Amino acid sequence: MAVKKVIAVCQSGGEFETDKDGFLSYKGGDAHAMEIDDKMKFKDFRTEVAEMFNCNIGTMILKYFLPSNKKTLITISNEKDLKRMIKFHSDADTAEIFVMTEAVVPDASHMPGSRSSRTTLSEAGVPVDAPSNVVEDVVDDSNQAGLLLDACFGIVGDTNNDDINIDIPAEIVAPINVVGSYNEKHAKATEIWQSNITGVGQRFNSVHEFRETLRKYAIANQFAFKYKKNDSHRVTVKCKEDGCPWRIHASRLSTTQLICIKKMNPTHTCEGAILKNGHRATRSWIASIIKEKLKAFPDYKPKDIVQDIKQDYGIELKYFQAWRGKEIAKEQIQGSYKEAYRQLPNFCEKIMETNPGSLATFTTKENSSFHRFFVAFHASLYGFQHGCRPLLFLDSLFLHSKYQGTLLAATAADGNDGVFPVAFAVVDSESDDNWRWFLLQLKTALSRCRDLTAVTDREAIAINALSASHNITIVADREKGLRESIAEVFKDDEVYHAYCLRYLSEQLIRDLKGQFSHEVKRLLVEDLFATAYATRPEGFQRCIESIKSISVEAYNWIMQSEPEHWANAFFPGARYNHMTSNFGELFYSWVSDANELPITQMVDAIRGKIMELIYTRRTESNQWLTRLTPSMEENFEKETLKVRPLDVLLSSGNTFEVRGDSIEVVDVEHYSCSCKGWQLTGLPCCHAISVIGCLGRDPYDYCARYFTTSSYRLTYSESINCIPNVERFGRKDISRGAVTVTPPPTRRPPGRPSTKKTTSQESMKRQLQCSRCKGTGHNKSSCKEILLEF
Incomplete structure (x- = not known):
């Protein structure tokens, strides 16, 4: 395979300019080009660039932009950084490299930066006016050492503030100061915050914004403070050092939400306040610091957050503080989980408005808390009824979002044995009642789609009639009330329940x-x-x-x-040799990737994946030249190779005897063979192919229509449309919904969610077996059996 090469356009001597939207552009200077690939060593790359511009390799800094991101400069400082840069530009022909020295690095306020996968936050340059809509809170630590360290970096406040007040004994101040020392590097990292507070008359959009700005200002100017008054409409703060006159008072402007500084004494007479007590790193402050970095690198780990903040600001965090700060930043980026539930009524309307023929519905409990939410897109319903086998797989997946829940799904198998999502639902828990409700909505959605097709598409009437003659088989667990629910919901239909093996x-x-x-x-x-x-x-x-x-x-x-x-020998329906219900692993992997998003965004992310799947498979199938889909064509050819040694005894009727390793009876008229291979797979077995060939007919005419390329294209003939403004609906639109939806009472438990799914093999734990008595449950050293000697 040819190695992907990228043309690196190296530029030096120019200047960065920032437009009103914060996008950076490089003006002036010289440019040289060189060809690089993932085989190039960083040492060789750096040496060649230094020779290009005749600069000192020791002070040279190399940076680049991520594709489609002109706000963030990424540093290339080692071998891994260079390989990542080449990988990020694998779909591009060129990559811009900016060659700078330490003296001319762009101002941090315009340059949120990164060193590839992990970055010091001094390069992040978070805007000073970033709003905070999260109430500050404090992490309580269970051990005294943790409390002392928190106090070292805490702001001491009174009872109406959410910070804590702890006196640190003088004999333990010195060792803590080593951790929180504020050196020149930290001062450089926070330089952009030194003038955040300008004085009397300065206004802020909210009290939260004022608190965050004040916190950054104190860090940059190396002093600690405490609240005297702190509520939703006024804040009074003084220097933490006794006798120091520094003081500031801000309050709300009447009839507005604006907070204005009314009084301020900017003079400090204290010395070394920060060395004694440091600054409290609240969760919301951490979130404001890491938010921009998290946007560029969603996998930014809490341990890296701890290291970055310690390195850049001299503040040491607990792992849990970093984790909670990341959670708050994620919610600020993605949107509120609570707001997403409130958007559900309007979201359902948007789905059915943009995708006519779809079904999106939800229910709430008596207290208006979320209960369940069902979605079936018209393109999925149409594709299943017109191109897929009458075979549905039911399964579930536990969600690890803030409010937990479970996803129930119905998937199908397309003509190429690929996963085809049909419908899914998010419910508060997996229960008999929720499964019954899901099946009722699924039946309603399929009936509506069938009726709509019959009215609008005359050509599909014959196909629908053919589909109706083939009874649906549902492959699912027999527990969780599914056995009773399937029988009850589909009691008027010929539906077979195949137990998941x-x-x-x-x-x-x-x-x-x-x-x-x-x-x-x-x-x-x-x-x-x-x-x-x-x-x-x-x-x-x-x-x-x-x-x-x-x-x-x-x-x-x-x-x-x-x-x-569940046994092929006795099962009356057609399950096409699919024995388990976890057929839709591809679909569940999409859900796993998005299940930590707010509910509306998660559903829209799944919609985007289905939309992409339909488009991709439709495009691929347009290139197929075979009568059957590729996988079925391969299976059919394998059966054809087994025909040669078979002997066919012809008769005047439609029943024929075929002799080989065994004697089988083939009934051409009823598409059956005594080996049951034809009935189980939908493709003629080798015995049937030999008979059909002797009759001078085409074996392809006896393959199930679901495996033909034409049916496959029909499966993916409809498209799923985008849902505009899914991230934030206007309040007027939301207010139209008659129902108010609040989050369910369930909350995610503490600790990291498990990412490993237990399989049937893993569930069978190995038991101890004694090598002395051959019994189980113990070993030789603990064996108490009395053995008789002969």
């Missing part, structure tokens, strides 16, 4: 009472799958006898688990 095997292992080793459990699961895949009753019986020889308990459990719902 993955869930069935997990339940088998959980229900076994005896002490079984990990190896025995693995064999039981393997035999269960073999039993399910057996195409004939005699094959089923052989496999079940194998299970019986291992465990009679397991045998009895399986025989009582209704094999007619």
